[in-house]
Amino acid sequence: MKRILLTAMLMPMLFSCSEESHKKNHQIIPVNKSRSEIVLDGSAQEASWDEQQWYTLDQNWLGETYDFEDFSGRYKLLWDEEALYLYVEITDDTLYDQYADPLKLWWDDDCLEIFVDEDNSGGLHQYNHNAFAYHVALDGNVVDLGPDREPHLYNEHVRSSRKQVGNTSSWEVAVALYGDNFTEGGKHSPVDLKADKQIGFALAYCDNDGSKERENFIGSVFVPGTDKNQGWINADIFGTLLLKD
Numbered sequence: 546m547k548r549i550l551l552t553a554m555l556m557p558m559l560f561s562c563s564e565e566s567h568k569k570n571h572q573i574i575p576v577n578k579s580r581s582e583i584v585l586d587g588s589a590q591e592a593s594w595d596e597q598q599w600y601t602l603d604q605n606w607l608g609e610t611y612d613f614e615d616f617s618g619r620y621k622l623l624w625d626e627e628a629l630y631l632y633v634e635i636t637d638d639t640l641y642d643q644y645a646d647p648l649k650l651w652w653d654d655d656c657l658e659i660f661v662d663e664d665n666s667g668g669l670h671q672y673n674h675n676a677f678a679y680h681v682a683l684d685g686n687v688v689d690l691g692p693d694r695e696p697h698l699y700n701e702h703v704r705s706s707r708k709q710v711g712n713t714s715s716w717e718v719a720v721a722l723y724g725d726n727f728t729e730g731g732k733h734s735p736v737d738l739k740a741d742k743q744i745g746f747a748l749a750y751c752d753n754d755g756s757k758e759r760e761n762f763i764g765s766v767f768v769p770g771t772d773k774n775q776g777w778i779n780a781d782i783f784g785t786l787l788l789k790d
Contacts, residue, residue, distance in 0.1 A: 568667025568745065572766050572784030574600065578740065579623040579630065587708030587715045589621075589632045597621040600765065602635075602750055606773040608761035614638060616752050616763060624788050626737050628719040629744065633657060635714045639754040640683060647686035648696040652751055653759045657681040659703065660776050660783055662745025663722040663736055667781040674727040676745060676780035679703050681718065690777075691729050702735075740790035745783035747776050 579593040602618030605611070616637050623630040635657070642654045652658075662676035670676035672694050679699060680688045687703040688696050705718040721735035722744065749764040766784045768775055775782045 568662075568665065568781050568783075570665075570743070570785040574622065574746070574784060574786050575789045576622045576624050576629070576786050577789050579625050583623065583625070583630050583717070583719065585704055585706040585717045585719055587706040587717045589715070589717060593623055594621060594632055597623060597632075602748060602763050602765050604764040604767055604773070606749065606762040606764045606768060606776070607759070608752075611752070611761050611763075615754070616750070616761065618750055618763060620748055620765070622786065624738055626739070627735070628721050629661070629738070629746075629786070631659070631716065631718040631720070631748070633716040633718065633748070635716070635750055636712050637714065637750075637752060638712055640709075640714070641753040641755050642683050643753075647682055647684070647688055647698065651680050651682065651688045651696065653753060653757070654751065655683055655753050656751045657705075657716055657718070658749040658751060658776070659718070659720060660745070660747040660749070660780070661720060661722060662780040662783055663724050665743040665745040665783075665785055666725075667745065667779075667783070669778060670780050671778045673725070674723070675725045676783070677702070677723070678777045679720070680751070681705055681716070683707065693729070697729060738788060740788050742788045744786040744788070745780050746786045747783045749776065 581591050599619045618635045620633040640655050659679045678689050687699045691697045703720050708715045727733050747766045751759045752761040753759040768782050
């Protein structure tokens with residue numbers, strides 16, 4: 546489904562709400578520190594992964610009801626001082642990448658979408674870097690919108706490796722976290738992660754089985770109301786990660 550931009554009439558009101566917004570923590574997930582270096586090879590061979598809990602992708606944010614054979618997803622989390630790590634298993638009967646240009650209708654291809662809010666502040670982030678909505682394509686390119694309202698590649702923020710066996714894709718991902726002072730073309734270092742830090746987080750998958758537009762958008766967080774496609778606009782819907790030593 547195509548993204549629908551908010552009207553100019555609503556934007557001032559929404560930004561006013563953002564300035565006063567205080568995110569209420571929900572879906573609080575403790576994330577353990579890795580005991581060894583994570584090698585991104587899509588295999589999760591490190592012992593630290595074996596000890597972590599699985600979480601599910603089961604919230605249908607967009608599209609008709611789907612069955613288990615069409616899609617299922619689950620993920621684990623770890624961290625160290627340099628990055629947040631994800632191990633994601635996606636079972637999908639059809640992988641579809643219709644656009645070779647990574648900046649063209651990127652959300653209508655099969656892709657993993659990682660939402661992160663470095664300081665867990667919540668609020669709007671559609672055209673700013675208060676939070677990020679990283680679309681990780683099947684080829685590893687990473688796209689989000691910038692303050693200029695244009696798509697940009699953020700491959701230096703998110704590194705990934707994907708391994709395919711049958712209908713199951715195993716993604717191993719490292720996400721370096723950047724604050725809301727990030728600017729395109731500027732010199733920025735990722736934030737050093739520490740125990741007890743809180744991070745706004747959600748995970749989703751854009752599923753397209755061969756249509757012009759994606760058929761489903763399946764997320765990790767329950768979103769109230771009828772319009773559940775809010776993650777790319779409002780970081781208040783993100784869950785909260787709590788880093789543990």
